[in-house]
Amino acid sequence: MLPQHGPGKKHQRPIELVGWQQEIVDRHPWSLIRGLIHSDGCRITNWATRIVAGEKKRYEYPRYFFTNKSEDIIRLFTDTLDAVGVQWKAAPHSGGAVNVSVARRESVALMDLHVGPKY
Secondary structure (H helix, E strand, O other), rough: OEEEEEEOOOOHOOOOHHEEEHHHHOOHHHHHHHHHHHEEEEEEEEEEEEEEEEEEEEEEEEEEEEEOOHHHHHHHHHHHHHHHHHEEEEEEOHHEEEEEEEOOOOHHHHHHHHHOOOO
């Protein structure tokens, strides 16, 4: 259904949705998000440390990551996240890829509700 197959590497050719494909994504955005997370993403428990009352404390929190080299696929993913109200941040990743992170509590809860476990 989506333009994943074609000649050459995905990150070196245009990946665009035609009208009927965009209509499906508009009606079922979570299906696209779920599929992309299950193929090139993950949900992890991240951790950080902070000094609290002079003592080093560790805290953990869930977050989602999606990593891809294709600017078009990243755009499709982030545009769809925007459409459903998920807040995200992007950062460069090794090998020329981009890493999209969803870490805000409300956005992770929304993703948990719709994405489900990765098998």
